[in-house]
Amino acid sequence: MTTEQLLSLDQAPFDQPLEVQAILAEPWRQQLGKMGFGRGCRIVRLDETLQAQTVRVRGKNGEVVLSAGMGLQTIVHLDGDGRRIPLIDMEPGQTGHLEGTTASADFATALEQLGFHENDPIRLIRKLPPMDYLTLLEGQGLLRLSEGDAARILGRSGSHIRQFSLTAAECDFTVVQLLGCLRAIERLQRLGIWPDTRLRLLEVRSKRICRFSGDQQLMVTSQDGLHLHLPLEAGKQILVRHLTRPLLPRPSGSA
Numbered sequence: 001m002t003t004e005q006l007l008s009l010d011q012a013p014f015d016q017p018l019e020v021q022a023i024l025a026e027p028w029r030q031q032l033g034k035m036g037f038g039r040g041c042r043i044v045r046l047d048e049t050l051q052a053q054t055v056r057v058r059g060k061n062g063e064v065v066l067s068a069g070m071g072l073q074t075i076v077h078l079d080g081d082g083r084r085i086p087l088i089d090m091e092p093g094q095t096g097h098l099e100g101t102t103a104s105a106d107f108a109t110a111l112e113q114l115g116f117h118e119n120d121p122i123r124l125i126r127k128l129p130p131m132d133y134l135t136l137l138e139g140q141g142l143l144r145l146s147e148g149d150a151a152r153i154l155g156r157s158g159s160h161i162r163q164f165s166l167t168a169a170e171c172d173f174t175v176v177q178l179l180g181c182l183r184a185i186e187r188l189q190r191l192g193i194w195p196d197t198r199l200r201l202l203e204v205r206s207k208r209i210c211r212f213s214g215d216q217q218l219m220v221t222s223q224d225g226l227h228l229h230l231p232l233e234a235g236k237q238i239l240v241r242h243l244t245r246p247l248l249p250r251p252s253g254s255a
Contacts, residue, residue: 006241017242021241045218067152068148075099103181131207151165156174212229
């Protein structure tokens with residue numbers, strides 16, 4: 001597909017940079033325009049099947065944050081009633097032990113990097129609301145990372161190895177490893193985030209969320225932090241073009 005071909009939002013790919021070219025229906029054009037959503041707006045369509053929340057959990061080695069996708073693929077054997085459920089379905093305060101995963105060996109390795117192994121105890125601390133991590137990427141400028149993507153970045157801050165989602169504001173942070181599935185890793189690489197990349201967290205903000213009624217929902221997030229849940233019929237009226245963005249090269253000197 002070239003960058004000049006247009007497609008409706010409901011047919012657009014997930015996790016790819018898009019630019020709004022037109023909103024065909026006047027009522028939607030007016031309603032969305034009031035929120036700054038219109039022609040020229042840079043957006044990303046999110047996977048509607050992953051509407052679960054990012055979670056904060058505690059294990060033997062302390063607290064970590066798991067993206068919604070990681071939480072869906074992590075199976076916990078609950079204390080008490082003995083049920084085996086995805087971690088994302090636990091309630092705050094519930095405990096159990098890590099039974100396994102429904103994903104690849106690479107995913108299990110990512111959990112081990114965060115300090116979790118099979119049969120380790122685990123407690124769900126809380127489910128996190130959608131957040132924007134305003135981040136300065138050395139040599140590239142300002143980025144907005146979701147709470148899930150911030151959790152997928154493991155790096156060094158001072159003498160500690162921690163997730164970017166748990167780093168303090170205004171502290172130097174050097175990426176050590178990107179965690180998660182290939183699609184998530186490539187999304188970060190398109191932003192220019194690789195091992196040895198330097199980041200600095202400026203601020204964490206709550207996303208501006210707007211939900212419209214409708215059974216089938218399309219989820220998009222804009223470059224300026226607007227998070228929309230749109231009905232399918234609205235998505236059919238929004239024309240976008242796919243912005244070809246190749247993987248940015250690793251920083252010079254990276255291994």
